[in-house]
Amino acid sequence: MGLLVEGSWQDKWYDTETTGGRFERQSSTFRDTIVATLPETANTNSGTATFLAEPNRYHLYVSLACPWAHRTLIFRKLKGLEDLVSVSVVNPYMREHGWTFEDYSGVVHDPILNARYLHQIYTHADKNYTGRVTVPVLWDKKTNTLVNNESADIIRMFNHAFDHITGNSLDFYPQELRDNIDQINTMVYDKINNGVYKAGFATDQNVYQEAVKNLFEALEEIEQRLNTQRYLVGSQLTEADWRLFTTLIRFDAVYVGHFKCNLKRIADYPNLTNYLRELYQVPGVAETVNLHHIKHHYYGSHDTINPTFIVPLGPLQDFNVPHNRNRLK
Numbered sequence: 001m002g003l004l005v006e007g008s009w010q011d012k013w014y015d016t017e018t019t020g021g022r023f024e025r026q027s028s029t030f031r032d033t034i035v036a037t038l039p040e041t042a043n044t045n046s047g048t049a050t051f052l053a054e055p056n057r058y059h060l061y062v063s064l065a066c067p068w069a070h071r072t073l074i075f076r077k078l079k080g081l082e083d084l085v086s087v088s089v090v091n092p093y094m095r096e097h098g099w100t101f102e103d104y105s106g107v108v109h110d111p112i113l114n115a116r117y118l119h120q121i122y123t124h125a126d127k128n129y130t131g132r133v134t135v136p137v138l139w140d141k142k143t144n145t146l147v148n149n150e151s152a153d154i155i156r157m158f159n160h161a162f163d164h165i166t167g168n169s170l171d172f173y174p175q176e177l178r179d180n181i182d183q184i185n186t187m188v189y190d191k192i193n194n195g196v197y198k199a200g201f202a203t204d205q206n207v208y209q210e211a212v213k214n215l216f217e218a219l220e221e222i223e224q225r226l227n228t229q230r231y232l233v234g235s236q237l238t239e240a241d242w243r244l245f246t247t248l249i250r251f252d253a254v255y256v257g258h259f260k261c262n263l264k265r266i267a268d269y270p271n272l273t274n275y276l277r278e279l280y281q282v283p284g285v286a287e288t289v290n291l292h293h294i295k296h297h298y299y300g301s302h303d304t305i306n307p308t309f310i311v312p313l314g315p316l317q318d319f320n321v322p323h324n325r326n327r328l329k
């Protein structure tokens with residue numbers, strides 16, 4: 001695990017010393033947008049560039065282990081973008097060189113720069129880049145540059161920018177639900193998606209406890225909500241559900257043990273369990289889930305948490321068990 005400093009790689013763990021034992025996620029740096037049609041005049045005020053949606057122009061670098069990258073894979077699948085946006089998959093172990101393309105089952109090598117390490121992709125886009133080298137990365141093959149490395153942005157682009165090419169008009173961020181989706185996303189991000197990391201990477205007992213308390217309060221609240229409504233914002237499956245899904249699917253296998261989020265398992269919550277099964281069973285989604293990469297990444301990468309790199313065998317899970325969510329409209 002490491003980061004780039006002015007374009008050169010340094011093998012360093014997260015610095016929690018300056019933050020009182022708290023893990024603080026760095027915000028993403030590349031925030032450009034892909035759009036269906038280019039604006040007539042470039043908006044120079046926004047500070048971001050716009051790229052045109054075109055078939056076979058963009059490439060996505062992901063880890064199958066990473067919950068943030070997983071969102072983008074789900075949207076690529078559900079929005080019918082597999083033939084339009086190509087993909088590379090990194091090795092699940094993220095150690096002294098960070099993410100690599102070293103041989104391993106499930107790895108898809110980098111066809112563009114033939115990189116050995118993901119950090120080479122970042123320095124290709126910006127030779128003086130300083131910051132963490134994270135997945136997902138959305139790359140433009142035409143101009144040879146990094147468009148965006150923020151999953152929240154990438155799924156919004158995938159949700160609509162290519163619709164005129166694919167004819168797929170599924171909308172996971174419909175206008176009339178945007179306020180509700182944004183609201184629930186904020187809570188889910190802070191307490192659940194990033195909450196498990198705050199607990200797992202904490203190096204102070206009180207910081208850990210606060211994160212776990214917030215996490216389970218949020219899970220309880222969602223469990224109640226899912227008793228009377230089928231999805232997070234009502235009767236329609238939205239982006240908010242997919243953003244929660246990628247944390248839930250990892251929870252019992254990894255976050256309970258490795259990140260010590262063990263007050264309960266998802267399997268102990270009847271509504272969350274059935275909701276998770278329903279989302280997993282949406283056609284195409286199971287193909288985006290690789291529990292081997294997930295478990296081997298977390299248990300096999302963070303030597304400060306699990307120095308032996310032993311990967312537990314369990315839990316035994318079957319997300320194909322029929323769900324009962326049809327009881328709700």
Ligand SMILES: N[C@@H](CCC(=O)N[C@@H](CS)C(=O)NCC(=O)O)C(=O)O
Nearest residue numbers: 066067068132133134135149150151
């Ligand atoms: N805000 C980013 C976060 C991505 C992220 O943190 N990815 C993790 C993997 S799960 C990563 O690549 N971490 C490497 C590092 O922090 O050095 C997003 O949602 O796209």
